[in-house]
Amino acid sequence: MYKEDIYEITPNNWEWFAQDVLFHLGFSIAVGPSEGVDDGSDMIAELDGKRYLVSCKHNYKTRKNVGVREECDIQDRVVQHDCTGFITFYSVGATSGLKRKLIALKDKASIDVIEIYLDNVMDIIPSMQGYILQKYFKRPQEMGRNLLSHTDFEYKPLFCMKCKLDILKKENVPRSLVGFYEDSEKIIHLIYGCKKCVNKYCNDPYWAEIGQIRYIEQMLSWREIVDEVVSRPEVKLSEDFYKYWAFLQEAILQIQVPQGWGRWL
Numbered sequence: 001m002y003k004e005d006i007y008e009i010t011p012n013n014w015e016w017f018a019q020d021v022l023f024h025l026g027f028s029i030a031v032g033p034s035e036g037v038d039d040g041s042d043m044i045a046e047l048d049g050k051r052y053l054v055s056c057k058h059n060y061k062t063r064k065n066v067g068v069r070e071e072c073d074i075q076d077r078v079v080q081h082d083c084t085g086f087i088t089f090y091s092v093g094a095t096s097g098l099k100r101k102l103i104a105l106k107d108k109a110s111i112d113v114i115e116i117y118l119d120n121v122m123d124i125i126p127s128m129q130g131y132i133l134q135k136y137f138k139r140p141q142e143m144g145r146n147l148l149s150h151t152d153f154e155y156k157p158l159f160c161m162k163c164k165l166d167i168l169k170k171e172n173v174p175r176s177l178v179g180f181y182e183d184s185e186k187i188i189h190l191i192y193g194c195k196k197c198v199n200k201y202c203n204d205p206y207w208a209e210i211g212q213i214r215y216i217e218q219m220l221s222w223r224e225i226v227d228e229v230v231s232r233p234e235v236k237l238s239e240d241f242y243k244y245w246a247f248l249q250e251a252i253l254q255i256q257v258p259q260g261w262g263r264w265l
Contacts, residue, residue, distance in 0.1 A: 002125055008137075013135075016136075016216060018042070019033060019253075020253060021128070022087075024132070027052075028246055029246065032249055041053055041081050044081060044083060052112070055071060055074075058090075060091060064092065065090075066092060067097060067098055075111065085113065086102075088115045090117050091118055158248065161192060162197035163193070167193060168254060172194070173210050176195060178208055178213065179199075179208070180203075181203060182204060192244070206225050206229065
């Protein structure tokens with residue numbers, strides 16, 4: 001029913017769609033999608049204390065099943081990224097050869113494998129929220145029952161770290177930012193909140209407005225900045241750095257605008 005709509009998603013947006021689906025299924029995202037060389041990982045997701053390497057494949061042109069050659073060195077990649085599980089998120093299926101390889105990973109390497117293929121995605125779509133689907137599909141209202149009027153959606157506010165104001169509310173988005181604070185012990189903290197509350201603490205050159213990173217293009221750039229900060233030589237991160245980074249990413253998804261929608265909403 002949704003196959004042709006799925007194949008209209010761009011390869012870059014397919015990874016963002018995968019992130020939204022995994023959030024919907026209860027996962028948290030430790031490392032989200034990014035552009036450029038991904039070092040064998042499209043994403044890293046977590047659930048029930050387990051860390052999963054996510055492989056996103058979108059063969060929207062050939063529509064051929066993913067084979068062994070497209071999934072090289074799965075076990076090495078899982079170990080390299082400190083994971084214990086592997087998730088396939090494909091817009092097609094898997095060849096019999098790849099399925100045998102995945103079974104072997106489960107049985108012989110004790111890797112927890114979760115397989116999500118086209119049929120699974122088509123089953124999941126009707127249960128997703130319309131505001132999420134509209135980021136990727138032209139007619140989300142036709143993709144399930146009352147998608148745009150679900151009443152069981154639990155909105156998650158993102159509170160200013162100082163005054164506790166919800167910075168995702170429409171009137172607060174332009175007045176809010178995210179940045180980094182280096183304390184007296186040279187420990188880096190990720191901070192976000194109202195500009196009037198946290199601006200003076202942003203003593204690192206990098207910062208972004210919440211109104212900017214709600215756009216996918218800008219969020220990709222911000223992810224690269226976070227990666228640059230955490231990879232600095234001898235960097236010391238606060239114990240809650242990644243916790244607040246996960247909170248921010250999950251919260252922004254609720255107001256995120258897809259690529260190509262422009263900046264003037």
